[in-house]
Amino acid sequence: GWVSAAQAKPGDRLLFTKSAAVEGTFILALDRGEELEREYGPDLVDRAESFREKLSVVPDALTAIETGGVHAMHDPTEGGLAGGLHELADASQVGFSIDSEKIPVAEETRKICNYFEIDPIRTIGSGSLLICVNPEKCEEVIDSLEGAGIGVSNIGSVLKNKEKRVIDGKTLEFPEQDELWKIFE
Numbered sequence: 236g237w238v239s240a241a242q243a244k245p246g247d248r249l250l251f252t253k254s255a256a257v258e259g260t261f262i263l264a265l266d267r268g269e270e271l272e273r274e275y276g277p278d279l280v281d282r283a284e285s286f287r288e289k290l291s292v293v294p295d296a297l298t299a300i301e302t303g304g305v306h307a308m309h310d311p312t313e314g315g316l317a318g319g320l321h322e323l324a325d326a327s328q329v330g331f332s333i334d335s336e337k338i339p340v341a342e343e344t345r346k347i348c349n350y351f352e353i354d355p356i357r358t359i360g361s362g363s364l365l366i367c368v369n370p371e372k373c374e375e376v377i378d379s380l381e382g383a384g385i386g387v388s389n390i391g392s393v394l395k396n397k398e399k400r401v402i403d404g405k406t407l408e409f410p411e412q413d414e415l416w417k418i419f420e
Contacts, residue, residue, distance in 0.1 A: 257362030304372025321387035
């Protein structure tokens, strides 16, 4: 069946595949590689450029759906994870609560974002997938994704109150612009 971003249910667990700013990491490595090589060396830049291989969410989505219990999915692109969470919440008329400690950020992403002074959860995130799953099926979906070689983290939950959109108990604002644009302005 069809799974969209508009069917998240209060109580669902919010799973996040791969890591934050997958596409942003790739773009910056490709576009600013020489600068980053001077700071971190060619190995980090090569690893970041290999994020190209992570840009498809098709395997993530198919694996999760085949496992069952999935109510909604959304790929966070513009505005990264922060933007994607808001888009999913808007589509489903729900809120969310996120634990920032659970959000995976790859070493390459962390270093590149620190260098450019940008926030990885507000940087273009194509390649990752937000999955809203019935809490009773959560561990099974996680096991299936991990069994398929896809990293996944349980980062929070869907809330009934559509006005409550929090990370670590504090309101997570919709990003005014993707962090990537700060670098290219």
